[in-house]
Amino acid sequence: MDTESRLVPLRGRGTSANPANRFERLHFEPDAESSPEVPPHTQFFRDHSRTIIARNESPDVGFEASINPYRGCEHGCVYCYARPYHEYLGFSAGLDFETRILVKEDAPEQLRSALASPRHEPKPLLLSGVTDPYQPAERRLRVTRRVLEVLAECRHPVALITKNALVTRDVDLLARLAEVGAVSVTLSITTLDNDLQRVLEPRTSTPAKRLEAVRVLAAAGIPVGVNVAPVIPGLTDHELAAILEAAAEAGAKRAAYLVLRLPYGVKDMFETWLRHHRPDRSAKVLNRIRSLRGGALNDSRFHTRFRGEGPFAMQLNQLFHVTCRRLGLDTGRTALASSAFVPPVAPVSPPIQRGLFDEAAPR
Numbered sequence: 001m002d003t004e005s006r007l008v009p010l011r012g013r014g015t016s017a018n019p020a021n022r023f024e025r026l027h028f029e030p031d032a033e034s035s036p037e038v039p040p041h042t043q044f045f046r047d048h049s050r051t052i053i054a055r056n057e058s059p060d061v062g063f064e065a066s067i068n069p070y071r072g073c074e075h076g077c078v079y080c081y082a083r084p085y086h087e088y089l090g091f092s093a094g095l096d097f098e099t100r101i102l103v104k105e106d107a108p109e110q111l112r113s114a115l116a117s118p119r120h121e122p123k124p125l126l127l128s129g130v131t132d133p134y135q136p137a138e139r140r141l142r143v144t145r146r147v148l149e150v151l152a153e154c155r156h157p158v159a160l161i162t163k164n165a166l167v168t169r170d171v172d173l174l175a176r177l178a179e180v181g182a183v184s185v186t187l188s189i190t191t192l193d194n195d196l197q198r199v200l201e202p203r204t205s206t207p208a209k210r211l212e213a214v215r216v217l218a219a220a221g222i223p224v225g226v227n228v229a230p231v232i233p234g235l236t237d238h239e240l241a242a243i244l245e246a247a248a249e250a251g252a253k254r255a256a257y258l259v260l261r262l263p264y265g266v267k268d269m270f271e272t273w274l275r276h277h278r279p280d281r282s283a284k285v286l287n288r289i290r291s292l293r294g295g296a297l298n299d300s301r302f303h304t305r306f307r308g309e310g311p312f313a314m315q316l317n318q319l320f321h322v323t324c325r326r327l328g329l330d331t332g333r334t335a336l337a338s339s340a341f342v343p344p345v346a347p348v349s350p351p352i353q354r355g356l357f358d359e360a361a362p363r
Contacts, residue, residue: 009199009276011202013076013095013202014077014078014202014273015098017094018095019265019268021091022264023090041099042074042100044141045100045101045103047071047104051114052104052111053065053067054068056129063125065126066125066126066127066128067125067126067128067129068128069103070102070104070128070131070132070143071102072096072098072099072101073097073135074098075135075136075204076202077204078200078201079260079262079270080097082097082130082131084264084265084266086100094265101137103137103143104143105141105143107147108143108149115344116343120343122154122156122157123157123338124159124338125156125159127144127158127160127161128161132164133162135203138164139166144170151182152176154342155341156338157336159185159333161227163187165205165212167213167217171216171217171220180340181337182336183223184222184334184336185224187211187252188226188229189211189243190229193236196235196236199273199277211246211250214247218250219251225253225256225329225330225334226244226256227256228240228258229257230259230260230261231260233259233260234281234286235278237288240319240320241323244323244324244327244329248327248329253330254331254332254333255329255330256331257316259307259316261298263298274286291310294309
């Protein structure tokens with residue numbers, strides 16, 4: 001049995017293990033009988049990236065540029081496809097991913113500078129393309145809020161996607177962008193089962209709070225949709241129609257879905273999670289995933305990685321589209337306008353040291 005399987009699950013964390021970084025030659029292996037006695041605090045580090053807009057060349061994601069205010073995510077979703085990105089920073093894709101968060105404290109100033117460039121084209125930005133812009137630390141660090149202030153000032157088109165109801169805090173800025181057709185918001189909902197959500201996505205908003213966020217945004221005139229993601233075969237696939245129905249009742253106007261992806265070490269962490277939390281479903285879930293992925297637990301090919309292949313993939317796709325037609329949910333992307341864009345006119349000032357890290361005690 002591997003070391004991760006022997007570790008005791010940590011309350012409020014997606015995983016209790018730190019598997020080896022695939023790029024590092026050395027790795028600390030804890031004692032076989034050891035387990036953390038005290039849950040690890042989340043640590044925050046300043047991210048000194050020189051640019052804030054990341055460019056995307058993948059042909060199947062639907063956006064060209066994105067902004068990621070944070071690297072790593074305290075939400076702790078065990079299945080998160082972004083976990084392996086933390087290995088590029090010298091960390092583990094496991095517990096490090098949810099407890100060592102890099103913060104782009106200067107993101108608003110960098111964005112202002114980028115939008116002021118005469119070479120900038122106001123194409124829609126995705127906020128964010130990798131980790132959640134409204135993870136718990138955003139409540140006090142407010143980096144995403146300050147990024148939105150710049151986008152609202154410049155009336156720059158932006159699409160947001162999140163699992164956190166904290167997005168409703170910024171309804172004033174989102175409403176300003178909605179007035180010029182320059183914003184859309186998507187709430188990701190994986191399950192309506194509170195018990196499952198607590199262990200699968202331990203620090204995200206509850207399903208009810210996410211649906212309430214849909215109501216608040218829709219009432220404010222902000223285009224809002226729901227992404228049923230990820231659909232986990234054998235575990236949450238039976239909820240697809242129910243999630244869509246709840247989303248439509250809350251005021252969502254569009255919907256999408258994605259099938260679970262398990263790149264690199266994420267598949268091992270997910271297998272361990274199943275053994276710990278849903279042992280009775282483990283074999284069924286893994287076999288169903290393999291049926292979608294050509295016998296493997298992951299298939300990274302463009303255009304098939306988000307849906308899978310085979311009879312079950314076709315069944316999911318048909319159920320999704322039939323349900324959306326019945327509920328009047330659009331399955332396309334919201335077109336965002338860039339015609340109202342105005343570049344920032346104020347001179348770019350040096351970044352202000354706000355003392356965010358000094359004021360916030362580790363948790």
